[in-house]
Amino acid sequence: xxxxxxxxxxxxxxxxxALADVDVAVGEGETVGVIGPNGSGKTTLFNxxxxxxxxxxxxxxxxxxxxxxxxxxxxxRLGVARTFQSSRLCLQLSVFDNVLxxxxxxxxxxxxxxVAWRRRARADMQAALxxxxxxxxxxxxxxxxxxxxxxxxxxxxxxxRVEICRALAAGPTLLLLDEPSAGMSPAETxxxxxxxxxxxDERRGLSVIVIEHDMFVIEGVSERVIALNYGRKIAxxxxxxxxxxxxxxxxxxxxxxxxx
Amino acid sequence: xxLVWLTEALVFVLVVAGILAERPRALMLTAAAGAAxxxxxxxxxxxxxxxxxxFEAHRAAAxxxxxxxxxxxxFALRSSPYWTFVATLALLYVTxxxxxxLQIGTAGLINLAGAAFAGIGGYTVGLLTxxxxxxxxxAVMVAPLVAVAxxxxxxxxxxxxxxxxxxxxxxxxxxxFNVLMNNFEFTGGPQGIKNIPTLxxxxxxFTTAPRLFGVTLPAHANFYFACLVVTVLTTVIIxxxxxxxxxxxxxxxxxxxxxxxxxxxxITRGKITAxxxxxxxxxxxxxxxxxxxxxxxxxxxxxxxxxxxxxxIIIGGVDSIPGVVLGxxxxxxxxxxxxxxxxxxxxxxxxxxxLMLLYRPAGLWPAAVRRYR
Numbered sequence: 318x319x320x321x322x323x324x325x326x327x328x329x330x331x332x333x334x335a336l337a338d339v340d341v342a343v344g345e346g347e348t349v350g351v352i353g354p355n356g357s358g359k360t361t362l363f364n365x366x367x368x369x370x371x372x373x374x375x376x377x378x379x380x381x382x383x384x385x386x387x388x389x390x391x392x393x394r395l396g397v398a399r400t401f402q403s404s405r406l407c408l409q410l411s412v413f414d415n416v417l418x419x420x421x422x423x424x425x426x427x428x429x430x431x432v433a434w435r436r437r438a439r440a441d442m443q444a445a446l447x448x449x450x451x452x453x454x455x456x457x458x459x460x461x462x463x464x465x466x467x468x469x470x471x472x473x474x475x476x477x478r479v480e481i482c483r484a485l486a487a488g489p490t491l492l493l494l495d496e497p498s499a500g501m502s503p504a505e506t507x508x509x510x511x512x513x514x515x516x517x518d519e520r521r522g523l524s525v526i527v528i529e530h531d532m533f534v535i536e537g538v539s540e541r542v543i544a545l546n547y548g549r550k551i552a553x554x555x556x557x558x559x560x561x562x563x564x565x566x567x568x569x570x571x572x573x574x575x576x577x
Numbered sequence: 578x579x580l581v582w583l584t585e586a587l588v589f590v591l592v593v594a595g596i597l598a599e600r601p602r603a604l605m606l607t608a609a610a611g612a613a614x615x616x617x618x619x620x621x622x623x624x625x626x627x628x629x630x631x632f633e634a635h636r637a638a639a640x641x642x643x644x645x646x647x648x649x650x651x652f653a654l655r656s657s658p659y660w661t662f663v664a665t666l667a668l669l670y671v672t673x674x675x676x677x678x679l680q681i682g683t684a685g686l687i688n689l690a691g692a693a694f695a696g697i698g699g700y701t702v703g704l705l706t707x708x709x710x711x712x713x714x715x716a717v718m719v720a721p722l723v724a725v726a727x728x729x730x731x732x733x734x735x736x737x738x739x740x741x742x743x744x745x746x747x748x749x750x751x752x753x754f755n756v757l758m759n760n761f762e763f764t765g766g767p768q769g770i771k772n773i774p775t776l777x778x779x780x781x782x783f784t785t786a787p788r789l790f791g792v793t794l795p796a797h798a799n800f801y802f803a804c805l806v807v808t809v810l811t812t813v814i815i816x817x818x819x820x821x822x823x824x825x826x827x828x829x830x831x832x833x834x835x836x837x838x839x840x841x842x843x844i845t846r847g848k849i850t851a852x853x854x855x856x857x858x859x860x861x862x863x864x865x866x867x868x869x870x871x872x873x874x875x876x877x878x879x880x881x882x883x884x885x886x887x888x889x890i891i892i893g894g895v896d897s898i899p900g901v902v903l904g905x906x907x908x909x910x911x912x913x914x915x916x917x918x919x920x921x922x923x924x925x926x927x928x929x930x931x932l933m934l935l936y937r938p939a940g941l942w943p944a945a946v947r948r949y950r
Contacts, residue, residue, distance in 0.1 A: 367839050393841035407832035411946040418829040422841030424822045428850070431821030432814050438821060442949045465946050487841060 319344045320524050321366070321491055325375035328358075328365050328548075335361040337548045338375070343491065348517065348525040350539030350556070352532070354568050358548040359528045360402060363493050366526075367399055368392040380490065394422045398489035400480045402496045402528075408469035412460065415468050415479050416449040419486030452482040455515050474505045478512060485516065492516065494527040498534050506531060513538050532560070544568070581635045584628060585642040587614065592906070593653045608911075615941060647805055651798040658795035663910050665797055665869065668804040669862045670905035674889045675815040675898065676858025681887070682896030682944070683824055684851035685831030687740060690731070690747035691886040693754035694856045695863030696878030697724045700758065702867040703770030708763070713776050717864045724860025725853045735852055736845055751880045758875040769874025776803065776868050783868075800869045807865065811858050816898050818854065820947055827851050828896070859886075888930050894940025903942050 319342040328336040336358045343349050351359050364370040366377060368389035377385045384392050398419065406415050426434075426441040453460035456478040463471065468479055477497060484492055497513070498506045513534075517523065529535045535542060535556060542559040544552040552562040559565055591614060594607045618625045632639050654660045673695055680686040698720040705716035734746040758764050765771070775783045776799075783799040818824055830837035830847050838844060867873045885908065893904025912926060933940070 369835065369838070388843075389835075389838035390841050390843045393839055399839050401836070405833050405836035407829055407836070409832060410828055414825055414828065414947055417825055418837070418840050418842070421822055421826045421829070426822070428818065428821070428823055431823065432817050435817070438817075439949070442821075446949060465948065467946065483840065 320347075320380060322378045323366075323375060324378070326362075326365060326372050326377060327374045328361055328370050329373045335370075335548050336365060336372075339545070339548070339550050341543060341550070343524050343526060345490075345524055346522045347541065348527065348539050350535040350542040351526060351528045351545065352530075352535060352542060352559070352565075353545035353551075357545040357568070359545055360495055361548070362545070363399060363495055363526075363528065366392075366493060367397055390422070393487065396488070396490035397493065398484035398487045398491070399493035400477075400484050400495055400497065402499055404476050404480050406468045406476055406480055406483070409467060411465050412453065412468055412471065412479055413446060413449050413464040416452060416482045416486050417445055419483040420445050420448070422487060449482070449486060452485055452519075453479070455519060456482065456512050473500060474508060477501070477509065481512065481516065485519065488520075490522070490524065492523055492525045494525065496528050496530060498529060498531045506534060510534055510537050581631050581639050582642055584631075585639065585646060589646040589649075592910075593650070651794050651801050652789075652792060655792060655794050655798075658797055660910075661795045661797040661801055662869075663913050665801045665804050666866075667905050667909035668801065668808045669866055669869075670886070670889055670909050671808045671902050672804070672811045672865070673859050673862035673886055674893070674901040674905050675811050676855040676862070677886050678855075678890050678896065678898070678901050679815055679818065679827075679858075680851050680855035681890055682894075683819060683831065684827040684848060685740075686735060686848060686852060686855075687744040688747050688852070688855065689744050689880075689883045689887065690750040690754070691859055692878045692880060692882035693751045694724045694728065694859040695866065695882070695886075696754055696758065696873070696875075697727050698860030698863030699867035699873040699878065700764055700770065701860075702864045703773050703873045704764070706774050706868075707770050707772060713774050713868050717776070717861075717868060720864035720867075721857045721860035724856045724863070728852060728856040731852070732849060735848055748880065748883075751878075751883055755875050755879055758878075765874070767875060769872055769877070771872045773867055773871045773873070775871065776800075778803075797869075800865070804865055804869075807861065811861070812898060812902065815858070819898060820949055823847075823850060824947065888926070890940075891930060892933055892941060894942045894944055895938075897940060897942050897944035900940045900942035900944065904940070907941075 321341070321343040323339060323341045326336060326339045326341070327334065339358075339362065341349075341362070351362065353359050361370065365372050368384070368387055368391070372385050375385070376383055379392070379395060379397065384395060407418070424441065424445070426438045430438040430441075450461040450464065453464065457475060460475060460478065468476060471479065481494070481497070494513075498509055501509060513525075513527070517525065527535070527538060539556065541554065542556050543550060544559050544562065544565045546564070546568040551564040551568065552559045591607060591611045618628050650664055651661055654664060673691060677688060677691050680688045701720035701723040702713065702716045705711040705719065706713050711719075731747070731750060734743060738746060758769075759767050777783065781787070781799075783803070784796050786796045787794050787799055826837070826842045826847050829840065830842055830844055834844055837847075863878070866877075889904040889908050890901060891904075892908055893902070894900025
């Protein structure tokens, strides 16, 4: 049985159909790549899966239950974590705080403990901090030492890593990565691909959907590729098969080149 | 260690000198010295890092020194009941400021109805004691809860509006509160509620001058010490909440609601919690004010006081707990000192806030990174 299954997923903004009748399935431990030209609905798919855009019609089944229409924080607590195309970190907050934000939903202590049962609250926080250090260290051994710095002081690639750490901190079963290589140099992109490998080694059984423009990244990490255009799924299968698909070639290169 | 003691002693001397200096020239000198004491560390990074390091390394010493200074203040001010009163007022502004800062600074809820919630606390004390005959201490304990309860009428705008729009709604709330207090009969209309009974502790009435260590202090010193206890408790509670999962969740949703929601943070729960906890302490400050001055009336809680509360946070440091303490200790006594400037005083006040927003938007004591210690 697949971990995530959408059936006829449709998202509309007024008259515009951003996502039309999309069926996507992701199995446990599988990594699926999503490609498509700008405006083809890739990010809209993520926003629908995380509950930011409730679907107009269709259903989203995650771990055997329908999550369509649930608010984003409920879906997140069920085990869906994501990163954003243009990073959405809190630049004023420390690196640790940003990673800890991913663990808020899994906290063990509440307000009363925070005020009146300090030892327990502190132990909870220290355990969370240790986990944040561990996660950061997986990606870059220097990051845990910079944990108290504000995220705004980190270079772009480390910010991306912090954002992935925040997503992993929640202990998700499905991780959505929205263009992790956006705005990165080729060397940084190679480093990022190693990071994606780390993600998969760290949590076996973790399913990943990754949106990418960089075909090199997609080819390297995904076991299966889905191509979107104008909000529709136009192709699905192995990387080689999808790239060779005539509709995909047409979407990327225009009609004439596709024929040639 | 010596650096910590020296700085604290210097600040303490400056505060007392600033308050007690009677002649305008002496006042100007102390004001200039105070400004220099703030400006030098703010502009010379080496002095600032040296000071922060010293305070970091000797936290216990710094806290002990601050406690001694706070306890000694009424003795330094024993000749002046008025300045003892102003110092107590500053403490109440710290309590109110901590509650408001949880809303404005930590959660990003621009609440300009601080005066109204303080007023609800104050009026509750007045009504319960004068009309119903409750003991004052019980009324002071219940009043913050009433402020929280009345705050529920703002839940919808809190959740549905943001930033400036929420600010506008809360401004409207202050004005509605004032109109209602002016027109309701049971609140005494424009006259307000008079003769609110004072607090008593083990048979000691707070209106009788206390004698401590052979020194007779003004009667207001009673309230000073009571408010000091409340203020310290408030600050410790807010500090613990700020350094907990709640503070982290509130900061995250303040900076990026979408990211927060995708992290599993409930925006509704976060904002409501911050709003209620904040209103509790704002109401508590208003309640203590009512028992201290013995009467409440609509002009005591008009929109202007909301702005003073906001200024305490802006000048001290948005989302900064020590900043609120500093902001209240500067902003409450200083304008009193400049009374000889008459109405230009308020102009000066506005200029200072505009300058702060332009050149030091994080405040005099900017929020530090959360260290979970």
